[in-house]
Amino acid sequence: MSSKALTSVYDIDGKPPIKEAVPLAFQHVLAMFAGNVTVPIVVARGIGVDGEIGFLIQCAMLAAGIATLIQAFKIWKLGAKLPIVMGTSFGFVSTGIIIGNTYGLSGLLGACLIGGIFEAILGFFIKPLKKFFPPIVTGTVLLTIGLYLLPTGINYVAGGVGNPEFGAFKYLALAGVTLVTIVLFNQFGKGIVKMSAILLGIIVGYIVAIPFDMVDFTRVANANWFGFPTPLRYGLSFHWEAISAMLILYIVTAVETVGDISGITIGGAGREATDDELSGGVIADGVGSIIGAFFNALPNTSFSQNVGIISFTKVMSTFVVKIGGVILILAALVPKFGEVIAVMPASVLGGAAVIMFGSIAVMGIKLISSQPLGNREVLILAIALCLGFGFGTVPNALNAFPQSVQNIFGGSGIVISFFVTAILNAILPKEDSKDGFDIGKTLDHSA
Known part of the structure; x- marks a missing residue:
C-alpha cells in the first residue's frame, strides 16, 4: 500500500479495516472510561x-x-x-452537588437541560467570536488543560x-509497566501495533495486575447482563438559582471544547480548526448535554x-470514534461489560495518562509557538499561565469571593x-515584526 493510501485510511473520512478500527x-474508550464513570459516582455520593x-x-x-x-x-x-x-x-461536579442537595436530582437535571440549550445556541456565534481565539489564546487554554491534568495523571499512577x-x-x-509497554510498542512497533500502543499498554497492565490481587471482580459478578437507562427517571424541575450557576459553567465547557478541537486538528492534522468545526463542536456539546439530561x-x-x-497516534478517522461511541452505548446496555472496564486499576490508566496528558500540554506549546513570540506574547503567556494554572491548583486563594465565583474561576483555572x-x-x-522574538529562528540559530 502506498504512503498516500495509508494516510488516507487514517484521515478524517478514512475507514481503517475493522480489525484495526475496533482496537x-x-x-x-479505555482512556476516558474511568473519568466518565467517576463523575456520577462522586455526585451521587455527594x-x-x-x-x-x-x-x-x-x-x-x-x-x-x-x-x-453526534x-x-x-x-x-x-x-x-x-x-x-x-x-x-468534571467541571460540573462541585456545583452539581450543591444544586443536587438543594433541589434534588430533578432540579440538577433541569438546570443541565437549560444549560445545554444555552451552549448549543452559543455555538452558532463562534464564527464572529473567532477573532478572540487566535493561536496565542487557544494554545494557552490547551496548555493550561494539559498542565491541570498532570496532577490527575499522577493521582492515577499512585x-x-x-x-x-x-x-x-x-x-x-x-503504572511503570504500563508506561514502558506503551513506549516500546510505539517506538518499535509498526502499523496497527504502533497506533494501538496505548491500548496494548493498558491491556498488559491490566493482566499484570490480576495475579497480584489488584483487581476485584466482585462488581462484575454482581452486575446485570442487560439493562436500559429509563429516560426522565427523576423528572425535571427548573430553578433560576440552579440554572444561572449552570449557564456560567457551560461557558467554561465551551472554552474547553474550543481548546480540545484545536488540539485535535493541530495534533492530528497539523492545522488550525475551521470555524465550522469549532461551531459544530460546541453546538454538539450542548445538544449532547440536552440528551444527557433526558x-x-x-x-x-x-x-x-x-x-x-x-x-x-495521528489517527484522525471519525470511523474509529464512531465505533467507540457504539462500544459506550453497548457498555450502558450491558452493565457487566462496563464493569469489566470500570474495575481496571487506576494506576494502569495512570501509566497511559502520563503520555496522554503530557501530549495535550505539548500541543498547547506547539500551537503557541506556531507564530513568532515577541515580548508582548511572552508577557501575555506568562501572566495567563501564572494566574490560570496558579489559581487552578490553589483554589483556596479565591476564598474572599462568593462560592459561585470560586466555582467558575477556581478548579481548573482554564477560564482565568x-x-x-x-x-x-x-x-x-x-509589536513590529522586526522587533519581535521569533522562537523558531532562535532555536535554529542555537542549533
Missing part, C-alpha cells in the same frame, strides 16, 4: 443517593456514546465531524485518590485525554487563562 476505538450509582453510571455511558456519535457524524451544523470522544464533565494504599510501590510499578446524565463535553491519544489571554491579546499593542 483503536477500545483505546479511546447528594446522598448512593443506591442510584449503578444506574447513573449506565446513563453516563449511554449519553457519552450518543454524544460521541460529534463524529455531523448533521447540518450539529457536530464537528472530528474524532471527538465525549464524556461526563493508585487513585481515596485509595488507603495511595502511593504504594505496587501501584507505581504497575437520560439522567450530567453535562457532556469533549474529553481531553482522547485529544492526547490523537496527537500520539482564557479571559486573561483574550483580554490582554485584545488590548496590548502589537
